[in-house]
Amino acid sequence: MAKSDLGIDLGTATFVVYQRGKGIIIEEPSVVAIDKNKKNMIAIGKEAKDMLGKTPDQIQIIRPVQDGVIADPNIIEEVLRYFIKKSNSRGFGLYKPSLIIGIPALTTDVERRAVKEAAARVGASKVFLISEPLAAAIGSEIDIAEPNGHMVIDIGGGTTDIAVLSLGGCVISETIKVAGETMDQEIVKYIKRRYKFFIGEATAERLKTEIGKAHPSEENFETEVKGQNLKTGLPSSIVINSEDILNAIRPVLNEIINKIKNILEKTPPELSADIMMNGLIVVGGTARLRGLDKLISEQTGIKTHIPEDPHLTCAKGTGILLENIELLNKVQVS
Structure with a gap:
């Protein structure tokens, strides 16, 4: 893969972009400002978020990903175009990049196809889609290609994704629309x-x-x-x-923990033993909440680990896949 290739986390709360060989190059709120008359994007990220509640009628503030669902594929196309343009402006070349895109677990087949088509229209040479919990697990330095069970809890802005992973894929995966x-x-x-x-x-x-x-x-x-x-x-x-x-926030925390327990009850015994040994991994922006690991560990009886910069693990995972073709071929990437 080339140095112009990008790994992208299309999160509900934050867009994060990883540049091959460079690391994280973009970290912006998942907010876009649209000129309704001209039908074009005029701002993205913090610049757009700062406009909330302060715009005239012709400017609309949009969250392209809401509750773990891609709300507007056309806006995602503009977002991807912006990412590619900004990475090129940093001196990374004008080659058509390959993209590995982390998408919400709730994304439908139609939405996935729309994202791939949007990426092709903005100049991507190849497009790979990977679920955010799987990418986050890779970004947390878990060896998911082995026959060893791990549970990843991705508490983002709009959804909480809970996945039991083994052999490069999700054995059990559920999402609740309760999060940050x-x-x-x-x-x-x-x-x-x-x-x-x-x-x-x-x-x-x-x-x-x-x-x-x-x-x-x-x-x-x-x-x-x-x-x-x-x-x-x-x-x-x-x-x-x-x-x-x-x-x-206690009722929200209780709902998330109850769902974790529910998934643990559904997990096959062999994988449950692995999870008890490996512990729980909590990622996503909301994982930065003080004492969250302690609370989950007390309530489940399983040691809980929050990696450094948990809100960046999905993007880091796409970056690891960009750098490791062998791993990319092993994991279940669409």
């Missing part, structure tokens, strides 16, 4: 209910990231947030702490 964005929504509801105070989901996401925790033993932090006092209707500010965030 659900937590943000629950934080908004909790603060509104308890403090009669209204904040936006962007503020809720910041609270979760900066002071949130998943286990009671984690250190308690607090921060001031601005919003609307619902009693007076006026702009105001209050102090929120880590315990507030934990109380808000």
Whole structure:
């Protein structure tokens, strides 16, 4: 494969691009701004996200991947074109790249075909699609080609993908539409209910990231947030702490853990023994929540590991496949 080849994670919350031989070159929020009159993309990533709530009528802010589903393949085509153009602008050449694209586990055959066709239209010479949990496992440095069972829990923005992997493929794989964005929504509801105070989901996401925790033993932090006092209707500010965030997201955490237990119950005994020995791997942006590994380990009785930079594991996995043709041929890539 050539140095212009790219590995791409089309995540619900974040787009991440890996350049062969260079590593991660793009990490941007999965948000796009569209000019409705001209029907073209005018901004992507942080630039588009900063426009939320501030745009005139002709500009629409879109999340191309929602709840683990590719909502608009036409926008994905523009996104892929942007990635290729930006990688070329970094001096990586003008060759037609091969692409390995990590896609949500819920993606249908029709959506997969649309992504491959979009990639071909923007100049890709070859396109390989791989499910995000499988790519994340590879990016976590798991040797998935061996007859050895591993469980990967990918808690992203829109969905939680839970997969039992062995011999290069998914033995059991299930997805629930409960993840980081659900937590943000629950934080908004909790603060509104308890403090009669209204904040936006962007503020809720910041609270979760900066002071949130998943286990009671984690250190308690607090921060001031601005919003609307619902009693007076006026702009105001209050102090929120880590315990507030934990109380808000606890139902979401419980739902994820119950699904993990459910998958463990369905796992064949031989693979269950492997998982007990190997432990659980938790990846995705929400895996950065403090104490999450401790909570899952306590609730399941299985040691739990969160790799460094868990939100980048899928893109790193596509990068490993770009560098390792033998592994690419072994794993079940579409």
